[in-house]
Amino acid sequence: MKRCPYCFESLKFKQNICPHCAQFIIDDLIEVDYEPADTKRCMFCGKNILTEAVVCRHCHRWLDELNDALEENNEK
Ligand SMILES: [Zn+2]
Numbered sequence: 001m002k003r004c005p006y007c008f009e010s011l012k013f014k015q016n017i018c019p020h021c022a023q024f025i026i027d028d029l030i031e032v033d034y035e036p037a038d039t040k041r042c043m044f045c046g047k048n049i050l051t052e053a054v055v056c057r058h059c060h061r062w063l064d065e066l067n068d069a070l071e072e073n074n075e076k
Pocket residue numbers: 004005006007008009018019020021022023
């Protein structure tokens with residue numbers, strides 16, 4: 001099963017823009033043979049998204065933006 005490399009939602013084929021997270025897909029799709037079940041909460045909108053996701057499919061924000069910001073703050 002092919003999945004979006006950003007929101008990890010399943011895609012039938014590669015599209016220019018992911019219909020789930022609305023990101024331009026410039027990376028290869030992820031091929032996985034399992035059904036992702038674990039979810040986490042988006043730190044921006046609070047909705048449940050897949051643990052593997054780096055983009056929230058609800059608010060379309062990049063979750064690692066905040067991680068980067070936190071790490072920079074910790075280093076200082
Ligand atoms: Zn996506």
